[in-house]
Amino acid sequence: xxxxxxxxxxxxxxxxxxxxxxxxxxxxxxxxxxxxxxxxxxxxxxxxxxxxxxxxxxxxxxxxxxxxxxxxxxxxxxxxxxxxxxxxxxxxxxxxxxxxxxxxxxxxxxxxxxxxxxxxxxxxxxxxxxxxxxxxxxxxxxxxxxxxxxxxxxxxxxxxxxxxxxxxxxxxxxxxxxxxxxxxxxxxxxxxxxxxxxxxxxxxxxxxxxxxxxxxxxxxxxxxxxxxxxxxxxxxxxxxxxxxxxxxxxxxxxxxxxxxxxxxxxxxxxxxxxxxxxxxxxxxxxxxxxxxxxxxxxxxxxxxxxxxxxxxxxxxxxxxxxxxxxxxxxxxxxxxxxxxxxxxxxxxxxxxxxxxxxxxxxxxxxxxxxxxxxxxxxxxxxxxxxxxxxxxxxxxxxxxxxxxxxxxxxxxxxxxxxxxxxxxxxxxxxxxxxxxxxxxxxxxxxxxxxxxxxxxxxxxxxxxxxxxxxxxxxxxxxxxxxxxxxxxxxxxxxxxxxxxxxxxxxxxxxxxxxxxxxxxxxxxxxxxxxxxxxxxxxxxxxxxxxxxxxxxxxxxxxxxxxxxxxxxxxxxxxxxxxxxxxxxxxxxxxxxxxxxxxxxxxxxxxxxxxxxxxxxxxxxxxxxxxxxxxxxxxxxxxxxxxxxxxxxxxxxxxxxxxxxxxxxxxxxxxxxxxxxxxxxxxxxxxxxx
Ligand code: ATP
Ligand code: MG
Numbered sequence: 001x002x003x004x005x006x007x008x009x010x011x012x013x014x015x016x017x018x019x020x021x022x023x024x025x026x027x028x029x030x031x032x033x034x035x036x037x038x039x040x041x042x043x044x045x046x047x048x049x050x051x052x053x054x055x056x057x058x059x060x061x062x063x064x065x066x067x068x069x070x071x072x073x074x075x076x077x078x079x080x081x082x083x084x085x086x087x088x089x090x091x092x093x094x095x096x097x098x099x100x101x102x103x104x105x106x107x108x109x110x111x112x113x114x115x116x117x118x119x120x121x122x123x124x125x126x127x128x129x130x131x132x133x134x135x136x137x138x139x140x141x142x143x144x145x146x147x148x149x150x151x152x153x154x155x156x157x158x159x160x161x162x163x164x165x166x167x168x169x170x171x172x173x174x175x176x177x178x179x180x181x182x183x184x185x186x187x188x189x190x191x192x193x194x195x196x197x198x199x200x201x202x203x204x205x206x207x208x209x210x211x212x213x214x215x216x217x218x219x220x221x222x223x224x225x226x227x228x229x230x231x232x233x234x235x236x237x238x239x240x241x242x243x244x245x246x247x248x249x250x251x252x253x254x255x256x257x258x259x260x261x262x263x264x265x266x267x268x269x270x271x272x273x274x275x276x277x278x279x280x281x282x283x284x285x286x287x288x289x290x291x292x293x294x295x296x297x298x299x300x301x302x303x304x305x306x307x308x309x310x311x312x313x314x315x316x317x318x319x320x321x322x323x324x325x326x327x328x329x330x331x332x333x334x335x336x337x338x339x340x341x342x343x344x345x346x347x348x349x350x351x352x353x354x355x356x357x358x359x360x361x362x363x364x365x366x367x368x369x370x371x372x373x374x375x376x377x378x379x380x381x382x383x384x385x386x387x388x389x390x391x392x393x394x395x396x397x398x399x400x401x402x403x404x405x406x407x408x409x410x411x412x413x414x415x416x417x418x419x420x421x422x423x424x425x426x427x428x429x430x431x432x433x434x435x436x437x438x439x440x441x442x443x444x445x446x447x448x449x450x451x452x453x454x455x456x457x458x459x460x461x462x463x464x465x466x467x468x469x470x471x472x473x474x475x476x477x478x479x480x481x482x483x484x485x486x487x488x489x490x491x492x493x494x495x496x497x498x499x500x501x502x503x504x505x506x507x508x509x510x511x512x513x514x515x516x517x518x519x520x521x522x523x524x525x526x527x528x529x530x531x532x533x534x535x536x537x538x539x540x541x542x543x544x545x546x547x548x549x550x551x552x553x554x555x556x557x558x559x560x561x562x563x564x565x566x567x568x569x570x571x572x573x574x575x576x577x578x579x580x581x582x583x584x585x586x587x588x589x590x591x592x593x594x595x596x597x598x599x600x601x602x603x604x605x606x607x608x609x610x611x612x613x614x615x616x617x618x619x620x621x622x623x624x625x626x627x628x629x630x631x632x633x634x635x636x637x638x639x640x641x642x643x644x645x646x647x648x649x650x651x652x653x654x655x656x657x658x659x660x661x662x663x664x665x666x667x668x669x670x671x672x673x674x675x676x677x678x679x680x681x682x683x684x685x686x687x688x689x
Contacts, residue, residue, distance in 0.1 A: 025276040042076050050084065367575065391498065420461055596645070
C-alpha cells in the first residue's frame with residue numbers, strides 16, 4: 001500500500017477505515033457531529049487516487065456551501081500533491097450543475113452567454129408577469145416565488161404543477177410558473193434552482209448526455225447529504241446509478257434546510273433505491289470536550305429519531321458551559337467583544353480561534369460595532385456581502401448585459417446609471433414596444449420602428465447607450481476583454497456618478513474601489529489556467545477553456561451562492577449564522593441570543609417547526625471544540641420597541657449540572673408566583689370597585 005495512505009488510514013478508527021475501503025458499491029456514513037464524516041470523504045478521495053489508481057479527474061466531491069467546498073479542497077490538497085490531484089472536482093452542488101449546463105448548452109437548447117438570474121432578478125420577472133393580471137404586492141410575489149422554487153426542488157415541471165394544483169392559488173402559481181419558465185428561456189437565462197433542475201431533466205431524458213456524463217464522472221462523494229433536496233438526490237442517482245459508486249455522508253440531526261426543500265428522508269430513500277448500500281455508523285467524536293458533547297446529546301434527545309446514534313468523546317470533560325445573561329442586546333454584544341479581547345491575551349489564543357454564531361444576520365450589527373470599537377479584526381460570512389453592494393450589482397449588470405444583450409433586468413438596472421436622461425416613461429414605452437415585437441429591450445433600441453413610439457431625443461439617447469455597449473462588446477471580442485471592460489467603466493465616468501450620489505467622498509472612493517476589485521477578480525478567474533490545481537471546474541466537468549462569458553457566469557453564481565467569507569485565511573474572529581457554520585469547527589464558540597422567539601425563532605414556534613430549530617442549535621453547539629459560551633439578553637428591541645425576553649427553552653434541555661450561569665434570571669418559587677398573581681387580581685378588583 002502507498003505509505004502515505006497507509007499512514008492516513010492508520011490514523012482513522014476501524015469504522016472510518018471501513019467506510020474509506022468500501023469502494024465497490026454505494027456507501028452511506030451516518031453519524032453525529034464531529035465524528036469524522038468529512039475526514040472520511042477527504043481520505044477516501046486520496047485512497048481512490050493513490051491506492052485504487054483512479055484518475056482524480058473522474059472524481060467529483062460535492063457539498064453545500066462555498067466555504068465548505070474550500071475547506072474540503074484544502075484538506076484534500078494536503079494529501080494529493082501536484083499532478084495527483086489534477087482535474088479533481090471539489091465544488092458545491094450548484095457549481096457542478098453550472099458546469100453540466102455549460103457543457104450541454106446545445107442539448108439544453110440554450111445559447112452561449114446565458115444569464116444566471118439571482119433571486120432579485122427572478123422576482124422582477126415574476127412581478128412583470130403577475131402584474132399583467134392584477135396589481136400584486138410583495139407578499140404575493142414572494143409566495144409564488146417560493147412555490148416555484150419548491151416545485152423546482154421537487155422536480156415538478158409546470159405541466160405537472162398545473163395538473164396537480166389543488167386550489168385556485170396553486171393553479172394561479174402554476175400558470176405563472178409556466179410563463180416564468182417560458183420567459184427565462186426567451187431571455188436565454190436560468191435561475192438558481194435551474195442549476196440543478198436542468199441537468200437532472202436533461203440526464204433523465206437524453207441518454208446520450210447521460211452517457212457522456214457517466215463517462216466523465218466515475219465516483220461521487222457527497223458531504224452533508226441530509227440537506228439534499230429531491231433534485232439533488234436525483235442528480236447523484238442519475239450520474240451514479242449504473243455503477244453505484246458513491247459515498248454519501250450525513251447526519252439527520254443536522255438537517256437545517258427543510259425550508260429550502262431539503263429532504264432528510266433521502267437518507268432512507270437511499271437504502272430503498274440501492275439494495276447493496278453499505279451503511280457505516282461512527283460513534284466517536286474527535287472534536288469536542290465531554291461537557292459540550294453531553295449538552296449536544298441531551299438537547300437533540302428531545303427530537304424524535306429515525307436512527308439512534310450514540311456519540312462519545314475521549315477528550316475529557318473540559319470547562320463547563322457558561323450561560324451569560326445580559327441586561328439588553330447592547331450589553332450582550334459588548335460582553336462578547338470585550339471578553340474575546342481579554343481571553344485572547346489570557347489564554348494566548350488567536351483571533352481565529354473564536355467564532356460568534358447567531359440565528360439571524362441582524363444580530364451581528366451591534367457586535368460589529370463593538371468589535372470595531374475594540375479594534376478586533378473580524379470576518380463576517382453572509383450578510384452585507386460584497387456582491388450585495390449597489391455598485392457591485394451595477395457593475396455586474398454591465399457585465400451581464402455585455403455577455404447577454406437579452407438580459408432585460410440587467411438592461412433596466414443600468415440604462416440610466418450613470419444618468420443618461422432616460423426616464424421611466426421612455427422605458428415604459430420601450431418595454432411595451434419590445435413586448436409587442438417579442439424582442440429584448442436592448443434589441444428594441446436598435447429597431448427603426450421605435451421612432452414611431454418615442455420622441456427623437458429619447459430614441460437618440462437609447463441608441464447612444466446601445467452603441468456604447470456594442471462598442472465595448474466589439475473591443476472585447478477583438479482583443480483584451482478585461483481592458484475593454486475597464487475602459488468602459490472609465491469612459492462612462494461611473495466614478496463621477498458615485499461621487500454625486502454618495503454622502504461623503506470617502507464613501508464614493510470605497511465604492512469605486514469595489515468596482516475595480518470586481519473587475520480584478522474577473523481577470524484573476526480568467527487567468528486561472530486549467531492546469532491550476534485549485535481550479536473549481538476541472539476536467540471532470542469543464543468542457544471548454546474559460547471565456548469571459550464563463551468567468552462572468554461563475555462570478556454571478558458566486559454572488560448567489562451565499563456570499564461566504566473571502567478566500568483569505570487571515571487571523572480574524574469569525575462571525576457567522578448557525579446555518580453558515582455547518583461542517584466547521586472552532587476552539588471557542590459564542591452562541592448569541594438564546595431566547596424564545598429568536599432561537600427557537602418565532603416563526604418556527606408558530607409553524608410548529610421547533611425541531612428544526614433544535615437541530616440548528618445542535619449544529620451551533622457542536623461547532624465548539626474546547627469552550628462554549630451561550631449568551632442572552634433580558635430585553636431586546638423588536639420593531640423599535642424594547643421588550644422583555646424569555647430564556648430559550650433549549651437552555652432547559654441542557655444538563656443543568658454542566659451549566660455555569662452568570663446573572664441567571666431568578667427561578668421563582670411557584671407558590672410565591674401564585675400568591676403574587678392572586679394579589680394582582682385582588683388589586684385589579686379593588687381598582688374596578
Ligand atoms: P460535522 O458533522 O460537524 O460535519 P464531521 O463528522 O464531518 O463533523 P470532521 O469535521 O470530519 O467531522 O472531524 C471532526 C474533527 O475530528 C476534525 O478536527 C478531524 O480532523 C478530527 N478527526 C476525525 N477523525 C479522527 C480520528 N480518527 N482521529 C483523530 N481525529 C479525528
Ligand atoms: Mg463534516
